Amino acid sequence: MSQSFSYWSICLLCILCVGGRLFAGAWTPEQGRTYLKLSTNDFESYANYNLDGDRFDPFGTFDDRFSRFQDNNYNLYFETGLSSKLALLGSFTYKDIEQHTVAPGLDVRAANQGFADVDLGVRYRLSDGPNVFSVGLLLKLPYLYDNDDNFFQLGNGQEDLELRLLYGRSLGHGFYTGLEAGYRWRTDEPSDEYRYLAELGWSKGRFYTRGKLSGIFAVDDFEPAGFGSPLLNPQYDLTTSELTVGLSFSKAWHGEYSFSETLAGKNTADGSNHLLAVVYTF
Secondary structure (H helix, E strand, C coil): CCCCCCCCCCCCCCCEEECCEEECCCCCCCCCCEEEEEEEEEEEEEEEECCCCCEECCCCCCCCCEEEEEEEEEEEEEEEECCCCEEEEEEEEEEEEEEEEEECCEEEEEEEEEECCEEEEEEEECCCCCEEEEEEEEEEECCCCCCCCCCCCCCCCCCEEEEEEEEEEEEECCEEEEEEEEEEEECCCCCCEEEEEEEEEEEECCEEEEEEEEEEEECCCCCCCCCCCHHHCCCCEEEEEEEEEEEECCCCEEEEEEEEEEEEEECEEEEEEEEEEEEEEC
16 A cells, blocks of 8 residues: 555546436436536655566655655546437546655756646447446547657657446445446557456435546556656556545535545556545536
């Protein structure tokens, strides 16, 4: 488990709150209904995972020495029903990232801020239930930043395409479960990826909660990490857990807090993420 607070929240296919009910990612909104989620994320990491999956913190035994990576960002996620079974979705993120290293005779900062990659996609519901199956297609687009404008990049500068299969089922008494499996094709240098997510949620009255376990696994062999953001290594593995609690203020307005933690990884940062969100449905 991480000893620091920060990192990585994979929120592209989140819950959908419609008419006061809590749904998992396989469901789609009714035609004409829209879901908006504005969130602020605070990720901070003091250690990385090496190629063998071992956690490495060279300054862990020193109180006055550290190498800290921070990713503070704002994210807007939307989802709207184009028909009774087809949904359009997307995500826009503004990042403020910084790497700060303090050691004897050394105090170095590298930082950058601006819009990061844009995610746009569709999801089509194949069945109505009780077992709900859907298929999703997602594009990652690097068009809102200049990939050469800063040593500390906001994205890896290439397009990705992801195909995802989703399953959801209501379990009764306010419980539901969801499973997702995907494959992401990545252009240029980064490795293609296998992705999965397992989710269990519960709601009662105005209160709801959910837990998630998600994973990303590189298809290609690993290469040593380079300089820059530890989130942009060409190949990496990442397993995270997430716990969310939410409160419905009305049929339209909801508030959420999520905490996600890195459980294991290779060639990436170790950390955890705090998320605060406001959700509006109409």
